[in-house]
Amino acid sequence: MENENCILRLSRYKNSLLKLRHLGLTRVFSENLADAAGVTAAQVRKDFSILGIRGNRRGGYQVDQLIGQIREILGKDKVHNFVLVGTGNLGKALLRYPGFEKSGIKILASFDIDSVKMEGQTNIPILPLEELDGYIQKKQIQFGIISVPDFAAQQVCQIMIRAGIKGILNFAPIRLQVPEDCVIRNINLETELENIIYFVNAANKEGKQP
């Protein structure tokens, strides 16, 4: 019943609610929250309905309580352990990204073929790729981030899957083959930029010949 968009919106509701709480609000109506999150009020109520979140028929929703419920649904009441493979430019940036730790996302270790690429820059160890499989199994890790070059991504993915990873965030610009019990999300920077470029160019052309 819950679709992907619904859960993506849930993250947005959470962020908007944190902002509204910071502004001093203790209650919101679906209308307020919708405005803050940039969706319709019907969408908010529908999403909450799907997820079993309910408010008060005249009082709307208590901000604190609502944040708590959403956090629980998103699993933010627990810390989730990750491995990261590929400590190039992007991988390094992710290792140093301060937003993860406070958000319950903990990268326990990173891996690279060239494990001496960067030492001591963070307190997250960089281990040789051969240890990836054993590490995941030993620590029972379920989540992985792939930031290796495209030609290496599928192989890394296979190691992860075999070792028990169930969710992968993939930055390599290829479509990874995964069994259906593995959740995957792709971030393809080039595709994102191509999309922006297309629509800006399209608008340019439209403007010129109305």
Added chain:
Amino acid sequence: MENENCILRLSRYKNSLLKLRHLGLTRVFSENLADAAGVTAAQVRKDFSILGIRGNRRGGYQVDQLIGQIREILGKDKVHNFVLVGTGNLGKALLRYPGFEKSGIKILASFDIDSVKMEGQTNIPILPLEELDGYIQKKQIQFGIISVPDFAAQQVCQIMIRAGIKGILNFAPIRLQVPEDCVIRNINLETELENIIYFVNAANKEGKQP
């Protein structure tokens, strides 16, 4: 008529076609391409129909020609100039990302409040934020990347818009306010990870109580 998903798929078709060409194919049918890109054959034909790409009713599509047409639609026959604002971990990684240059995406300059953050590491200059507005206007740049912390993002966005930027890739975890003639795409790492975590946890629960 062309919707966002259609254009995102177009990038995928392009990538798949490059792979197929590398494998030695000179022609494809909608069926082949669909398989390679992970969509249905009807989807491929529909997308091509929308975009005015046409093949041969028995011979399918010529790979080279098709790649050429898609590249042109995506504007990949030209170089597009960008500015990047925010040279923290992520910004630095993007500046060093080798994939952009070969893909017609050229970051001309980067900006930061602290412009001495990193010198000489790439050949892309890092300039003080005060020069952003003038630089964009002087060079007539249409595209920007925002990789500053959330509290600074809206302000940077406003400078970009005022100076003439029409397309923005935003990594800051907030919803930027932009006029409707400005194209924006957001990449929110935390949201992506939350999504993965949610669906893996959901699958875990399902498995335990069938």
Added chain:
DNA sequence: TAGATTGTTAATCGATTAACAATC
């Protein structure tokens, strides 16, 4: 020509929006 594949129209599916009865 006969057969295969496109290009397009119609059918289906799913997600969003609107409407309104339930109820605080």
Added chain:
DNA sequence: TAGATTGTTAATCGATTAACAATC
């Protein structure tokens, strides 16, 4: 109670898929 807002059902909208006539 009267009024306002939720929660849910029905209507709408748009995107994907299926089907098939056109045609190479």
